[in-house]
Amino acid sequence: MPLLECRGLTRNFGALVAVDAVDLTVEPGEIRAVIGPNGAGKSTFFNLINGMLRPTAGSVLFDGKDITGLAAHRIARHGISRTFQLTHLMPDLTARENVRLAALASSPGRWRIVGGADILERAGEAADRAMERLRLAPFASMKANELSHGDQRLLEVAMALAQNARLLLLDEPTQGLSIEETERAVQILREMLNGEDLTVMLVEHDMEVVFKLADRITVLHRGQVIADGEPEEVRQNAEVQNAYLGGFD
Amino acid sequence: MRARGLFILVIAAAAAAGFGMPHLLPGYLVNILTEALIFGLFAMSLDLMIGYTRLESFGHAAAYGLGAYASALLLLSFDIPMLIVIPMAAIITGVVAMPIAWVCTRSTGISFAMLTLAFAQLFYASVYQFKDFSGGSDGIAGIARRAGPFGIDFFQTKIGYFYLVLIILILSFLFCRSLVASPFGQVLAGIRENEVKTRTLGYNTRAYRMVIVVLAYAFGGLAGALYAPLAGFASPELFFWRMSGMVLIMVIIGGRGTLVGPILGGAVFLFLEHELSALPMVRELWPLIFGSIFIAVILFAPQGLWGLFRSWREKRRIGVVSKPQSDAPHAAS
Ligand SMILES: Nc1ncnc2c1ncn2[C@@H]1O[C@H](COP(=O)(O)OP(=O)(O)OP(=O)(O)O)[C@@H](O)[C@H]1O
Ligand SMILES: [Mg+2]
Numbered sequence: 001m002p003l004l005e006c007r008g009l010t011r012n013f014g015a016l017v018a019v020d021a022v023d024l025t026v027e028p029g030e031i032r033a034v035i036g037p038n039g040a041g042k043s044t045f046f047n048l049i050n051g052m053l054r055p056t057a058g059s060v061l062f063d064g065k066d067i068t069g070l071a072a073h074r075i076a077r078h079g080i081s082r083t084f085q086l087t088h089l090m091p092d093l094t095a096r097e098n099v100r101l102a103a104l105a106s107s108p109g110r111w112r113i114v115g116g117a118d119i120l121e122r123a124g125e126a127a128d129r130a131m132e133r134l135r136l137a138p139f140a141s142m143k144a145n146e147l148s149h150g151d152q153r154l155l156e157v158a159m160a161l162a163q164n165a166r167l168l169l170l171d172e173p174t175q176g177l178s179i180e181e182t183e184r185a186v187q188i189l190r191e192m193l194n195g196e197d198l199t200v201m202l203v204e205h206d207m208e209v210v211f212k213l214a215d216r217i218t219v220l221h222r223g224q225v226i227a228d229g230e231p232e233e234v235r236q237n238a239e240v241q242n243a244y245l246g247g248f249d
Numbered sequence: 250m251r252a253r254g255l256f257i258l259v260i261a262a263a264a265a266a267g268f269g270m271p272h273l274l275p276g277y278l279v280n281i282l283t284e285a286l287i288f289g290l291f292a293m294s295l296d297l298m299i300g301y302t303r304l305e306s307f308g309h310a311a312a313y314g315l316g317a318y319a320s321a322l323l324l325l326s327f328d329i330p331m332l333i334v335i336p337m338a339a340i341i342t343g344v345v346a347m348p349i350a351w352v353c354t355r356s357t358g359i360s361f362a363m364l365t366l367a368f369a370q371l372f373y374a375s376v377y378q379f380k381d382f383s384g385g386s387d388g389i390a391g392i393a394r395r396a397g398p399f400g401i402d403f404f405q406t407k408i409g410y411f412y413l414v415l416i417i418l419i420l421s422f423l424f425c426r427s428l429v430a431s432p433f434g435q436v437l438a439g440i441r442e443n444e445v446k447t448r449t450l451g452y453n454t455r456a457y458r459m460v461i462v463v464l465a466y467a468f469g470g471l472a473g474a475l476y477a478p479l480a481g482f483a484s485p486e487l488f489f490w491r492m493s494g495m496v497l498i499m500v501i502i503g504g505r506g507t508l509v510g511p512i513l514g515g516a517v518f519l520f521l522e523h524e525l526s527a528l529p530m531v532r533e534l535w536p537l538i539f540g541s542i543f544i545a546v547i548l549f550a551p552q553g554l555w556g557l558f559r560s561w562r563e564k565r566r567i568g569v570v571s572k573p574q575s576d577a578p579h580a581a582s
Contacts, residue, residue, distance in 0.1 A: 052449070071453075072448050073450075076449055084446075088445060088446040088449075089443065089446065090438065090439055093439075097438070100435070101435055105450045106451065107432070110433075110436065111432070112431050112432045112433055113428055113431055114424065114431050115427060115431060117430075119432050120431075163450060
């Protein structure tokens with residue numbers, strides 16, 4: 001059974017059809033890249049999956065359950081975590097507190113109103129493991145907004161990882177990074193993906209990054225899927241060449 | 250952890266001052282000190298919303314007034330001991346706050362502030378509307394500090410009542426301090442810093458906001474419930490926006506998000522206002538002085554006076570620790 005299945009997923013903004021009848025399935029363990037030019041609807045597509053936006057039509061099945069239109073926090077609790085294209089952190093909390101809050105979300109003790117040091121301790125240990133994976137351990141006690149931009153991007157990935165989700169949605173994890181920073185981030189992300197049995201959907205602009213990380217690629221153009229397949233197939237697809245990869249190679 | 254020593258010191262100092270002083274002071278001064286502590290408790294309750302959750306309320310007087318009227322009416326209408334009435338009034342305030350919290354947390358930011366203000370003004374107007382029940386503009390007078398249970402009558406005296414307020418303040422502070430450090434408190438911090446992100450982590454942030462509003466009203470109600478038997482009356486002014494503004498300013502001057510700052514801010518400024526405005530020379534100038542302090546704090550110490558003090562201590566501590574480090578030879582260089 002696919003882990004994620006979108007059927008005819010559609011979202012209109014007034015006259016604009018940002019996501020247009022998208023059918024897509026993601027199998028467990030897959031690393032799926034979603035690519036497409038600016039404004040293709042990639043972020044909107046993520047917003048529909050994680051409940052930030054309600055679809056105009058269509059449905060989302062996660063692990064066989066219909067999660068269409070559920071509130072964002074409920075979908076997160078079903079096991080979908082996400083990062084944002086524009087970094088979303090708790091700026092005044094330490095890096096570790098950020099990740100700990102993500103880890104705490106799956107703990108039944110998250111409603112403890114007094115005490116609960118042991119619950120936080122356990123969440124903190126999970127946070128340390130996630131930060132270790134993204135090589136953020138040295139920055140644990142720094143405030144999130146004091147980290148470099150590149151480490152802030154990775155910190156958000158560490159939070160998504162610490163949520164213990166079954167599907168990670170990463171919206172342009174290397175957005176705004178320099179060439180060196182991108183290289184380092186890709187290296188770290190690749191280690192993370194190889195080290196664990198994760199299912200990931202990844203929006204990415206940088207084709208190098210996509211071909212290094214993804215098992216399978218979906219190409220969106222004006223809200224529609226115009227190609228879907230192994231990286232090599234997609235690279236050769238003429239329509240994709242025209243729409244997007246014009247300058248590639 | 251390092252904060253713990255200081256907190257204990259503060260509590261010890263407050264307790265020592267509290268337990269020694271009243272016996273040496275004239276009665277009216279004991280009453281003013283008592284009121285100052287009550288106002289400190291009131292300001293601390295608002296800090297839960299403003300400092301820890303970034304829910305700016307312009308209508309926290311609603312909590313104070315509700316607590317005061319609840320304890321006044323309970324004491325006058327039923328034969329219940331004061332020590333039971335006070336927590337009851339706090340709980341009643343919390344229960345009344347539930348629908349308020351439900352409505353107000355539908356929005357955030359300035360509309361949240363306006364909704365809280367609207368509820369406070371609604372209560373203010375209701376006091377005039379339901380005169381038979383509330384005494385209208387005259388308020389409710391003749392509230393007695395009733396003895397009991399078990400024949401405990403120590404708290405009826407001025408000094409006894411001071412101790413009662415001090416004990417309740419310390420217990421409330423310890424509770425709130427534990428609350429802001431708990432898992433729940435961490436989620437509040439997440440909401441304060443980035444609510445959208447906190448929601449996508451899997452937290453029902455609105456539910457958390459509702460709970461903290463109810464708790465903040467309950468503690469504000471506790472302060473009000475302590476005020477009525479102290480003053481012997483409850484008046485509509487307790488609901489008035491001026492009260493909401495005062496307590497908001499106390500929280501900001503004292504230092505939002507610190508609990509201690511608002512307690513000290515509330516207590517010290519209420520005390521100063523009482524004392525200084527009694528001097529004919531200063532009375533005219535007091536609002537000016539107060540306003541200037543407020544402006545200075547906003548401009549130069551946005552974290553409030555306690556925040557300023559804390560970061561000064563932090564700097565000193567880091568200064569001491571990092572000195573030897575920076576002298577050590579750098580492996581990379
Ligand atoms: N909340 C919104 N209201 C109105 N229009 C929106 C909204 N969000 C997105 N859009 C529009 O929908 C289209 C798709 O936007 P989206 O952000 O999903 O694209 P994207 O593929 O993520 O682009 P980019 O590569 O620039 O991040 C764009 O035309 C955008 O202007
Ligand atoms: Mg986007």
